[in-house]
Amino acid sequence: MTKQRKVVYDVLLEERDHPTAQTIFERAQNELSSVSLATIYNCLDALVSHDVVKQVNIDREPSRYCANLCEHGHFHDQSTGDIIDVKFKPDVDLTQFLDLPQGAVIENLELNIKGFLKQ
Amino acid sequence: MTKQRKVVYDVLLEERDHPTAQTIFERAQNELSSVSLATIYNCLDALVSHDVVKQVNIDREPSRYCANLCEHGHFHDQSTGDIIDVKFKPDVDLTQFLDLPQGAVIENLELNIKGFLKQ
DNA sequence: GTCTTTTTTAGAACTATTCTAAATTTGCTA
DNA sequence: TAGCAAATTTAGAATAGTTCTAAAAAAGAC
Incomplete structure (x- = not known):
């Protein structure tokens, strides 16, 4: 567990709004301004493959990430996104x-x- | 309804195996060798937006297309694809x-x- | 049959993501 | 704590599916 992974995970726990990698990157920069987007992807991959985070794909939009581990579906509000x-x-x-x-x-x-x- | 759209639709009716745009392109070329990949995408967009074809997105894999219109889900066999x-x-x-x-x-x-x- | 609109086409552009290779960090062993 | 191997981070390049562009062709209305 590196500080980058911790920051990424904390971002996901903080606001449970299914952010994209880009949004996570922007939020993570507030905690750790030197972090790179590639690292965000690396950390998300690590968290997803260790079943600590879920990757949510809707249509072909950018992936979103979710720290809610209990089985659930997703409602995508088309007026607000x-x-x-x-x-x-x-x-x-x-x-x-x-x-x-x-x-x-x-x-x-x-x-x-x-x-x-x-x- | 252009001949390109007809060919694309026929390809989808012929083999109901959820082909990708690339696969549809290859099959369509057998019927209409001059067709372009951009046209395949255009035709699929037209068919999807007229609710004649369904677009199936699984993870971030290339979209697949399906002429089965009755409500249904998809089982993705991970050993065969x-x-x-x-x-x-x-x-x-x-x-x-x-x-x-x-x-x-x-x-x-x-x-x-x-x-x-x-x- | 002419004219307007739509569609097709090839190729360029776009974008989310992955790869690369060098630099840094981690954490094990002594 | 020092030294070392392995893993991670980083910036930037590369990739791949898809979309855009603008010119040519086809369709459809009158």
């Missing part, structure tokens, strides 16, 4: 409502919803 | 199992599952 965590209701296993191919073993489930918030 | 359509069981509304933000109006729901097929 905000991304909001969507919890599954207690004890719900979504896969039981799907016609999965025979023998399917699930490693990862990703649910992205686009829409807007009325009022 | 194949993408398999996953139907929802009859009369299931996945959103009723989610804690959506108040006032959420859904325009689009995307479900991507990664894993592999045992045996």
Whole structure:
């Protein structure tokens, strides 16, 4: 754990708004002005591959990053661009409502919803 | 409807294997050797924005395209790279199992599952 | 059939991300 | 604490999927 990784992780814990690498870079510079964008990517890769951070991809937009580890989906508000965590209701296993191919073993489930918030 | 758009659409109807723009380009060249990659992208954009074709994005891999219009998710077999359509069981509304933000109006729901097929 | 609009095309440009290679830091062992 | 190997950081170059540009071609309306 280097100071760069700590700063990146702290940025993600601070504001849980699913920032992009570029936004994380800008916030991290406030703590550690010498940090480089390549390092932000390196740190995010390390955190993601150690399952401490989740990478959220919606369409082909820049990846966003999220320190919420419990299983959840994402609601993408198309009027504001905000991304909001969507919890599954207690004890719900979504896969039981799907016609999965025979023998399917699930490693990862990703649910992205686009829409807007009325009022 | 131009001949290029027809060819692109026909390619998608022919083999329902979720090809990338590059693959569609290669297949389209068999029918219309003068077609360009930019045109493939243009045609796909037109088809997608007219809701005749769906664009499927998984991680940050190249977009794939799909002529299956009924609501479904995608199973991404990590050993073969194949993408398999996953139907929802009859009369299931996945959103009723989610804690959506108040006032959420859904325009689009995307479900991507990664894993592999045992045996 | 002419005219306006749309589409196609090739190639340049763009952008998020990854790679490279040198410099620095880490952390182990003594 | 010093020395050393391995890992990490850094700046800048490179990459790759996609989008843009502007000229040529095609489509469709009248």
